[in-house]
Amino acid sequence: MALSRREVLQRITVGTASAVATGAATGTALSGVGQAQEYPVAPPAAVAMLYDNTRCVGCQSCVAACVEENKTLENAPILGLHHTNLELNATTKNIIKLYKPADGKSYAYVKQQCMHCIDPACVAGCMFKGLRKDPKSGIVTWNSKVCVGCRYCEIACPYHVPKFQWQGWNPKIVKCEFCKERQARGLQPACTSVCPTKAVVFGQRTELLAEAKRRIKESPGKYYQDRVFGETEGGGTQVLYLSKVPFEKIGLPDLPPESVPEKYLKWQKRVYSYLAVPAVLYASMVGVIRGNWKKHQQHMNEEEKITGLRPQL
């Protein structure tokens, strides 16, 4: 059947249009998937901690309880009489630090541990899911049977939380795992269970967020910017902070509302979704190479006839 020019044009137009439409639909579907699945919101039953530094007296009970529960004590450095860490490191999963302004204004404490981000950068980077976010409780846990020890989590974490054991042949990643064994037994984490002033409390994330907002409403102006750190920062965290001094002063970075993976890995994810782009690239390259390959073989055979030597591929 011979096609008239008009028919050919029509077919090409229809074909192109439908291809574009399919592409657009796939694109929309993908971006929809992106919002619904790739960058999750907090699970409904997410557990959380709320730390309020207007209540913290710096007694370090939580540090002692953490060390006891997680048995990290043996290796901790000794300063004077006590085992004391100055920074989060492989011998402590929890630390209380003091911010003392130079101008003599009132000082503030800060409790540091894993923030259990809603979209954690460490989990996004981890190759074999050695770090994993529990879909129910939202706790970020580490698995010694899977971790390769590449330390990408240390590169990725915006809060500088995961720490690596630099000594010995069998190193581990050390970070707060929200006392998951205690929680399994129906107990609350060691640090929140011992706090004498209830500066750090344990609960459901939705409840604690409401509680934090209630405190802000009760005494406006008491808290920095009347803001709960962790509600939206870096995609949101499961450890929430209320502070009387600026958050940057107590080591909480100024992060945009989008999470680190969302901000930086968006295009990486799109290019590799369903491996479609690599597959098309491979198919077209093989097509071109096969054409050139035949010519190259002919050329080699001719050479062989002239020189009488074995052709070199």
Add this chain to the structure above:
Amino acid sequence: MIDQWERNVPVYDVPIWTRPFIVMCSLGGLALLFVTYRELAGLGPASGMNDAYAWGIWKTFNTMTLTGLGSGAFAIGIAAWLFKRKDLHIVMRTACLTSFLAYLSGLALLGVDVGRPWNFYWVFTPWRWNLHSPLLEVAVCMPTYAMIPLLLENFPPFTDWLYSHKPQYRPFVKKAEEVMIRFYPFIVGLAYLLPAMHQSSLGALMLLGGSRVYPLWQTPWLPVLYVWAAAFLGFSCVAGTLLFCSMMWKRPMDVDVLVELNRLTAGLIATWLMFRFADILFRGVIGLAFGFTIYAGLFWMEVIFLSMAVWMLRDSSRRRDPRLMFHAHVMAAVGGMLYRFDPTTLAFQPKPGAFYFPTPIELFISVGFVALAIAAFMFLVKVLPILPAPMRLWYRMEAEEKKAQGLERFVAAD
């Protein structure tokens, strides 16, 4: 006299045990001793790495930077097979061998660098893969590339050697080559797809570093800039190796092929530089390049090295001066390596007060693994037909071989 590279010929007239070869071997051996220490004592005592700079030069230099130099098989292969630069087929064996050794050395050191290497077997269980991790992409793609397509690309010199030195294997060699030839386009396609993926993902690794990477380097285009830099680094590495070997072992040079390599390298660098500046301008961080900081200094060092390289490549092609060409390619390699190294270490600022400098042991191991690759290269080019040469060198080699055999027979009869 104009020489033409027509056939790959072993460096048959140089003994294997030379002084540089012994030095490289002993450096490598020493490095392996230090590796034992690192495995027993842990990363802390052996290296300068710490919780702020969790990645040291083993990852950032030996793997992320040097496999850029090892992208010759990828870059020149694409030029030869996809863009029909027929002249470049003759240098493909050099490209494939340098690439294979660079990858092997980098991957081996990666195994030393990771803390729990015994868990790496999960790479064989796809349901364990975190498909969105750039590091997974690197961990799966890089060994796959080195162990399948790149290794197969390196087979022809070995089959040549078997064919000429072990006549009893000739039927086997012929059969193997028949199979190989049937699947070759598919293998070669894979040899370009996989590096394109993992060389860009090496750049994507630093994306998750977020604000730790200085804004002059941190860009969504980092993967593209990385793979592009790998392309011209691959060209420079192969051209530099060819020039260096030819000058050192006094082998004739095909200036036309070298000029072609120079032209492509210069073109790649020039477009890369334009792209880099466009990205910086578009993101509005050009002001940072004019600050009085070490980062601005590093940035201009890259730009100056690479622009100098473009100019020198063109100038040396015009003068057809191999020595100048070699200097130009060294310049390009230094500039490109600096670009790939900067965002990982020099322009990487985890937090105030953080400091990293490799320990002597760390440096020794890093240098030693490079030395092992160089030693392997020196050995293999003397045994296998890798380096290109004019046809007359092949005939001369055959004549000398016959002469040596004749002499042996004479001695035996006596």
